[in-house]
Amino acid sequence: xxxxxxxxxxxxxxxxxxxxxxxxxxxxxxxxxxxxxxxxxxxxxxxxxxxxxxxxxxxxxxxxxxxxxxxxxxxxxxxxxxxxxxxxxxxxxxxxxxxxxxxxxxxxxxxxxxxxxxxxxxxxxxxxxxxxxxxxxxxxxxxxxxxxxxxxxxxxxxxxxxxxxxxxxxxxxxxxxxxxxxxxxxxxxxxxxxxxxxxxxxxxxxxxxxxxxxxxxxxxxxxxxxxxxxxxxxxxxxxxxxxxxxxxxxxxxxxxxxxxxxxxxxxxxxxxxxxxxxxxxxxxxxxxxxxxxxxxxxxxxxxxxxxxxxxxxxxxxxxxxxxxxxxxxxxxxxxxxxxxxxxxxxxxxxxxxxxxxxxxxxxxxxxx
Amino acid sequence: xxxxxxxxxxxxxxxxxxxxxxxxxxxxxxxxxxxxxxxxxxxxxxxxxxxxxxxxxxxxxxxxxxxxxxxxxxxxxxxxxxxxxxxxxxxxxxxxxxxxxxxxxxxxxxxxxxxxxxxxxxxxxxxxxxxxxxxxxxxxxxxxxxxxxxxxxxxxxxxxxxxxxxxxxxxxxxxxxxxxxxxxxxxxxxxxxxxxx
Numbered sequence: 001x002x003x004x005x006x007x008x009x010x011x012x013x014x015x016x017x018x019x020x021x022x023x024x025x026x027x028x029x030x031x032x033x034x035x036x037x038x039x040x041x042x043x044x045x046x047x048x049x050x051x052x053x054x055x056x057x058x059x060x061x062x063x064x065x066x067x068x069x070x071x072x073x074x075x076x077x078x079x080x081x082x083x084x085x086x087x088x089x090x091x092x093x094x095x096x097x098x099x100x101x102x103x104x105x106x107x108x109x110x111x112x113x114x115x116x117x118x119x120x121x122x123x124x125x126x127x128x129x130x131x132x133x134x135x136x137x138x139x140x141x142x143x144x145x146x147x148x149x150x151x152x153x154x155x156x157x158x159x160x161x162x163x164x165x166x167x168x169x170x171x172x173x174x175x176x177x178x179x180x181x182x183x184x185x186x187x188x189x190x191x192x193x194x195x196x197x198x199x200x201x202x203x204x205x206x207x208x209x210x211x212x213x214x215x216x217x218x219x220x221x222x223x224x225x226x227x228x229x230x231x232x233x234x235x236x237x238x239x240x241x242x243x244x245x246x247x248x249x250x251x252x253x254x255x256x257x258x259x260x261x262x263x264x265x266x267x268x269x270x271x272x273x274x275x276x277x278x279x280x281x282x283x284x285x286x287x288x289x290x291x292x293x294x295x296x297x298x299x300x301x302x303x304x305x306x307x308x309x310x311x312x313x314x315x316x317x318x319x320x321x322x323x324x325x326x327x328x329x330x331x332x333x334x335x336x337x338x339x340x341x342x343x344x345x346x347x348x349x350x351x352x353x354x355x356x357x358x359x360x361x362x363x364x365x366x367x368x
Numbered sequence: 369x370x371x372x373x374x375x376x377x378x379x380x381x382x383x384x385x386x387x388x389x390x391x392x393x394x395x396x397x398x399x400x401x402x403x404x405x406x407x408x409x410x411x412x413x414x415x416x417x418x419x420x421x422x423x424x425x426x427x428x429x430x431x432x433x434x435x436x437x438x439x440x441x442x443x444x445x446x447x448x449x450x451x452x453x454x455x456x457x458x459x460x461x462x463x464x465x466x467x468x469x470x471x472x473x474x475x476x477x478x479x480x481x482x483x484x485x486x487x488x489x490x491x492x493x494x495x496x497x498x499x500x501x502x503x504x505x506x507x508x509x510x511x512x513x514x515x516x517x518x519x520x521x522x523x524x525x526x527x528x529x530x531x532x533x534x535x536x537x538x539x540x541x542x543x544x545x546x547x548x549x550x551x552x553x554x555x556x557x558x559x560x561x562x563x564x565x
Contacts, residue, residue: 006440013434013447017454024458028465086468090408112464 035116038062039123047113053079054108058224063128064121065166065227069180070109076182077108080120085111131155131223133195138217141281144201145246146212147186149194150223156192157225159185161254162232164365165195165225169207172214181207184341184365185226186249188256195223200246230341230365232258236266237335240359242322242350244273247341248282255286259293267295269330273318273346274302277309299325319349326357338362370500378503381562382510388486389518390548390555395486399519400544402477409523410516412477417512419459419481420490423452424508427491428501448491456482486515521551 031049036056038045045060054070054077057063068074075095081104088096092107133150141147166180187196201212215221232239232254241251251270258266274280286298301314301321314321330336338354340347340362347364354362388394395416402412427448435441460478464471481487490511494504525547534543 005438006443009434009438009440010443010446010450013430014450017450021454021457021461024461028461087472089472090411 031114034113036060036113037116037118039120040118042123043126049113049115051113052109053081053111053113053117053119056113057108058130061129062121062125063130063224063227064108064125065128065182065225066109066180067166067182068109069178071179072107072110075107078105079108080104081106081111082118082120083116085114085117125227127158128225128227129155129157131157131195131225133221133223135215135217135219135221136194138211138215141198142279144212145281146199146201147196148199148211148215149187149196150221152193152195152223154193157195158192159189159226160231161185161189161257162230162250162365163226163228164230164250165197165223166227167197167207167211168222168224169210170221172210175206175210179206180224182227184228184230184247184249184253186252188253188260190257190260196249198246198249198252228365230339230363232339233337233361233363235335235337237337237361238267238269238330239339240269240271240322240326240330240336240354241339242271242273242318242342242346243340244318244342244346245279247343247346248272250341251339252282252285255289255296259289264293264295267297267334268293269297269325270299271318271322271325272298272300273321273342274300275304276302276306277311297329318346319353322350323353323357326353326359332358335361340364370498370503373503375502375506377562378506379510382507383514383517384555385558385562387514387518387555388489388511389515390552391559392489393552394489395484395515398477398480398484399515399522400541400548402480403519403522403526403544406520406523406527408477409519412480413512413516413519415477415481416484416486416515417509419452419456419478420487420512420515421505421508422459423455423487424490424494424504425501426451426455428494428499428504431495432501444492444495445488448488452487452491453482486511518551518555522547525551 029050034047034049036045036047043062045057045062047056047060052070054064054066064077064079066074066077068076070077072091078095078100085106088101088106089110092110095107096105131152132155133152135148136151137147137149139147162184164182164184166182169175169179169181171178183197183199185195186198187194199208199211202208230250243251255268255270258264258268270286280300280302283300290296290298299314299321301316301318302311303317305311305315336359338350338359338361340350341364351362382388386392389396389399398412403409430447430451431444435444435447456478463478490508494507499507526544529543529547538546
């Protein structure tokens, strides 16, 4: 019987500790019923206190964007809290500018709901919803980029081209916790019961590994959105769009939308940067578009084409190509605007080139 | 039997001559990562001291009255860790509820401390060296204060280093590790004065 003593003692010890924690949690961590007032009486929620604001709001159907899934790792879940909730936490500091701190902007994932709160969030977040979908198609676009098309059944999504959506990644393999990652929507706004994304495999990326190696057609998943501010402007100025890799997604949606709505008077220059022909995709689709839409110019460019590759398009860094076209091809007398989607490095570099060429209005969503 | 040591000697020895961080090299990860700014370093040092003292006291009781009588010494690692984790959880909840300002200063560091090896290290030292209850508490308090002293000193030095012309390749972790090396050497200078191990 002696061999039983050890497991019994450990089990007893653990259960006593667990009991203490759960009793304390019930009594100490009980903040009673709390009222959250969003955007001055626009929406008033009566909730139980004790959880983080982000989680409390999402359980009530108000979705604040969060690319990291509430771990304090992205700084996307900013919202203004006009009630005093104590000083800025060290976990929030890295994500807030001095101006934001002045305006009581906080990270919703770090603030615990303990008392009545008055908060304000961008109005369009009320449109963000949670969608249950089924994976309809997974298409290989290149060796490392997949197009995932999710059908959301009878539900319908309203969004403006350029918005992103958050993919809820369930626990899989060695990953024990659910997490969320943001992807631009590549389907057209008119396809109301479909959400498509372009997802590039990042080595050891939690979400991208799941999509590339685990996800199967027919799998059920959840999506939250739409979020973001990236969209085409209302003016008739020349659009200078630059993308790399899976940054293709929002532009795919945008151009198809414009084509569908007949906005083809507008001049669009679309630069797509890749390393070799292996990294290029959807070329035909955009070349077709050029035929239907004379003012649409598609310029794919390879930065390091292999010697034996057949390629008669532009060669060189996308920034150099962009500079060349801005100086020689794209009429500077018309107002020009920049639209960017890609890696932070690419966005920074293209921002510089656009600025040097006198383009001040530059749009992009900053999420990593 | 508990060793016969003057409590004051034990306290000073655990702070200086056998500093848990700079002589035993325990608790390095949070030491390096949280020492960039003085306020956080101070908060973390305070929390480590509090958690260390409280958990060592509880661990001593469990060790003496449960592990020894039932001859379960081989389970001490698991049991100590469970107790540390649970205590930290309880402390975090209680502080968050009853003292928001204290929570601001040290509460948010508490989850970090669960996996701080200095805490488990002190529990194991107390067992190996056979300290009595009072001695264990003094030793834990001293180790915590020593850890606190070390991290605050490092944060202060880092502030100076920021203004120094550090070679490009050594910026960040490189110069921090070199600084810690110098600090460890300075603390080793104390080591002949008081002997407790």
